[in-house]
Amino acid sequence: PHTFEHDGKLFLLYSANNVSSEYYCLGMLVLTGDNILSKASWTKLDHAVFSGTDEVLSPGHCSVFTSPDGSEYWLAYHVRNRSTRRRDLYVQRFGFDADGMPVFGEPTAPGSGFFAPSGE
Numbered sequence: 001p002h003t004f005e006h007d008g009k010l011f012l013l014y015s016a017n018n019v020s021s022e023y024y025c026l027g028m029l030v031l032t033g034d035n036i037l038s039k040a041s042w043t044k045l046d047h048a049v050f051s052g053t054d055e056v057l058s059p060g061h062c063s064v065f066t067s068p069d070g071s072e073y074w075l076a077y078h079v080r081n082r083s084t085r086r087r088d089l090y091v092q093r094f095g096f097d098a099d100g101m102p103v104f105g106e107p108t109a110p111g112s113g114f115f116a117p118s119g120e
Helices: none
Strands: 002-006 009-016 025-031 042-044 056-066 073-081 087-096
Touching: 002 056, 009 056
Parallel strands: 025 056
Antiparallel strands: 002 009, 009 025, 025 042, 056 073, 073 087
């Protein structure tokens, strides 16, 4: 699991399902109470927040980091490439919706370029 904070909200991302299945994905808990150590203070989302596509299977085992200038949030994660079946490390930028919830989008397609984090 990996925790990160944004605008006063605390999130916990975790890998869900079996890593060798096509259903491996990321789930998320949000701290909605006052006691970080209390199970009752956490709300589990009822859906995957990041899952595979036709080209990229089983995204999981993630970390979140910010760009050097602090203006962007990035997700680093492992995927299984459908054609090679190899586990690869991917990174991509993500944002937040109007309620301050992370919006991860879909895993980057194999071979896609990406821009370096802001401040690089």
